[in-house]
Amino acid sequence: MTTAQYYLPAGMPAPVPEADGLDKPYWEGTRRGELMVQRCRSCHTWQWGPEWICHACLSFDMGWERIEGRGIIYSWERAWHPVHPALKDHGPYIVVLVELPRAGNIRMLGNLLGDPRQLVKIGASVEAVFEPHDLAKVPFTLVHWKLSERSAA
Amino acid sequence: MNGKERTLRGKVAIAGIGETTYYKHGKSPDSEFALALQAILRACADAGIEPRQIDGFASYSNDRNDPSRIAAALGLPALRFSNMQWGGGGGGGSAAVGNAAAAVAGGIADCVVVFRSLAQGQFQRFGAAPPGSAVSGEAALTFPYGLISPAQRFAMRVMRFMHDHGIDEGAQRAIALASYHHAQANPRAVMHGRPLTLETYDTSRWIVEPFRLYDCCMENDGAAAVIVVSAERARDLRPRPAYLLGVAQGSEHRNAARGHNAPLYATSSFTTVAPQLYDMAGVEAKDVRVVQSYENFTGGVLMSLVEHGFFTAEEANDFLQVENLLAPKGRLPLNTSGGNLAECYMHGLELVIEAVRQIRGESTSQVPDADVSMVISGPMVTPVSSLILGGDRS
Numbered sequence: 001m002t003t004a005q006y007y008l009p010a011g012m013p014a015p016v017p018e019a020d021g022l023d024k025p026y027w028e029g030t031r032r033g034e035l036m037v038q039r040c041r042s043c044h045t046w047q048w049g050p051e052w053i054c055h056a057c058l059s060f061d062m063g064w065e066r067i068e069g070r071g072i073i074y075s076w077e078r079a080w081h082p083v084h085p086a087l088k089d090h091g092p093y094i095v096v097l098v099e100l101p102r103a104g105n106i107r108m109l110g111n112l113l114g115d116p117r118q119l120v121k122i123g124a125s126v127e128a129v130f131e132p133h134d135l136a137k138v139p140f141t142l143v144h145w146k147l148s149e150r151s152a153a
Numbered sequence: 154m155n156g157k158e159r160t161l162r163g164k165v166a167i168a169g170i171g172e173t174t175y176y177k178h179g180k181s182p183d184s185e186f187a188l189a190l191q192a193i194l195r196a197c198a199d200a201g202i203e204p205r206q207i208d209g210f211a212s213y214s215n216d217r218n219d220p221s222r223i224a225a226a227l228g229l230p231a232l233r234f235s236n237m238q239w240g241g242g243g244g245g246g247s248a249a250v251g252n253a254a255a256a257v258a259g260g261i262a263d264c265v266v267v268f269r270s271l272a273q274g275q276f277q278r279f280g281a282a283p284p285g286s287a288v289s290g291e292a293a294l295t296f297p298y299g300l301i302s303p304a305q306r307f308a309m310r311v312m313r314f315m316h317d318h319g320i321d322e323g324a325q326r327a328i329a330l331a332s333y334h335h336a337q338a339n340p341r342a343v344m345h346g347r348p349l350t351l352e353t354y355d356t357s358r359w360i361v362e363p364f365r366l367y368d369c370c371m372e373n374d375g376a377a378a379v380i381v382v383s384a385e386r387a388r389d390l391r392p393r394p395a396y397l398l399g400v401a402q403g404s405e406h407r408n409a410a411r412g413h414n415a416p417l418y419a420t421s422s423f424t425t426v427a428p429q430l431y432d433m434a435g436v437e438a439k440d441v442r443v444v445q446s447y448e449n450f451t452g453g454v455l456m457s458l459v460e461h462g463f464f465t466a467e468e469a470n471d472f473l474q475v476e477n478l479l480a481p482k483g484r485l486p487l488n489t490s491g492g493n494l495a496e497c498y499m500h501g502l503e504l505v506i507e508a509v510r511q512i513r514g515e516s517t518s519q520v521p522d523a524d525v526s527m528v529i530s531g532p533m534v535t536p537v538s539s540l541i542l543g544g545d546r547s
Contacts, residue, residue, distance in 0.1 A: 008297075008298070008299055011286075012296070012297050012299065013285070013286060013287065013288040013292070013296040013297055013301075014286060014287050014288070014297065015287075015288060015289065015294075015296075015297050016287045016288070016293065017289065017293075018290050019289070023289075023293070027293075048414055049410070049412040049414060050411070051411070055407060055410075074313065074418070075310070075312050075316070075419075076309060076312060077305065077308035077309050077312055077361050077363075078359070078361065078362040079299055079305055079308075079361040079362075080358065080359040080361060080362075081302075081304070081358075081359075081360040081361065083280065083281055083282050083299075083301050083302040083305065084282040084299070084301055085282075087299060092359075093299055095298055095299060095305070095309070097313075097413050097418075107413055107414050107418075108412065109294055109298055109300060109412055109413060110298055111298050111299070122312075122313070138287075140297075142297055142298070144298075
């Protein structure tokens with residue numbers, strides 16, 4: 001895969017799993033093209049981001065489940081000012097916060113693919129798009145979002 | 154002991170205030186540590202105390218200037234209290250005053266300095282990405298997508314709040330214009346002599362939608378300090394001490410849930426803190442005469458003012474008109490020194506100092522009879538904090 005196939009330029013900060021292993025199942029899942037999030041084995045509450053304990057019932061028995069990458073835009077921003085050297089002269093880009101109704105309304109972040117100057121609507125349906133970075137020193141996969149005709153509800 | 158006996162109300166006061174010259178980012182000729190010492194000594198002089206009467210320090214946002222080094226540098230006879238409020242950003246500005254007040258009221262120390270010193274040209278800027286190419290933890294969920302700086306971290310909270318309540322960009326603009334207006338009367342202000350017009354605001358570049366350039370705070374070099382002592386001692390030291398009526402800190406349920414998963418997302422983090430504040434202070438929003446509200450970004454001020462009960466979100470478009478926010482006659486004079494946008498980004502401690510000046514009647518944009526004066530610190534981070542000061546009649 002070439003740099004041009006990435007939404008943001010090469011040289012952006014690369015994600016690495018936490019040393020204590022907390023978010024390892026998520027990052028391993030993205031490499032397979034799967035979206036894995038936490039769900040409590042005791043009370044079945046969905047939880048994201050990951051934590052060592054269930055915020056609802058305080059069980060430490062947290063499981064991981066594969067979820068469908070479908071959601072609705074909860075909020076968004078269009079960034080213009082380049083705060084990272086890799087973004088210099090890149091121009092605007094869109095970050096979305098996506099709510100996942102089929103997974104307890106947890107929210108996930110990512111870029112919204114397509115025209116960076118597009119009109120973005122809160123409530124629009126989106127689906128996940130995996131962006132593998134196979135040539136990175138530690139290969140990783142990002143999860144972006146694109147507008148979808150299908151409802152996420 | 155009942156709940157009402159466990160209060161700081163009226164027990165301590167701010168007896169001294171001190172500031173260095175405020176510089177543009179990177180322009181301080183002095184080291185950050187020297188700036189801290191200068192501000193502390195000026196606050197002592199203002200209070201009329203010998204520096205060696207200081208016996209404690211409180212700060213916030215991981216201030217780099219260690220109290221033990223300051224105590225050694227100043228030759229203090231003994232150090233009795235040193236305290237760091239957890240959390241980044243300016244959310245700890247009021248909390249640090251509260252922590253100092255708790256130490257004084259509880260007999261841990263007698264004379265506590267709250268200080269903040271920043272010379273960002275000598276260190277890392279807040280608004281630029283930190284060095285390093287790999288990120289983990291919460292940053293791994295945000296940085297690779299270009300969600301890095303504070304402005305980028307908070308823009309989506311404000312975007313959702315404005316969407317939920319139909320708030321237009323004029324609300325943020327009025328907040329920016331009010332700060333710049335007040336800075337024109339304040340010779341200490343970095344933006345003194347550089348007024349902001351409506352046209353300049355409207356044509357300024359986007360930093361990250363919904364924030365334009367003038368919705369974002371400056372970054373500056375300088376230092377500020379205040380002296381906290383018992384109310385009794387403050388009365389002996391100087392006329393018109395600024396009594397602490399109330400202080401509160403914290404944030405609502407799961408505010409820090411990773412990856413922007415706070416259940417109440419579109420918040421400045423004050424929905425549980427503001428009621429605590431009013432409860433201790435024994436006043437209501439309508440009693441507050443003047444407000445200094447931390448502008449990291451104007452949208453944070455908008456939500457802070459709503460959550461402190463000055464108007465509802467649905468009233469924001471009508472209330473947030475420039476004339477309502479100006480001293481001396483506006484409905485709610487706001488950021489009367491110019492604040493983080495136009496006086497100095499001293500991480501909001503300059504707002505505490507301005508709140509004291511209003512109580513003393515010494516502001517360059519004085520509000521008549523400002524005997525109840527509020528500070529709101531660091532919206533949208535967690536923990537946040539706010540405080541209310543009162544004069545002799547409060």
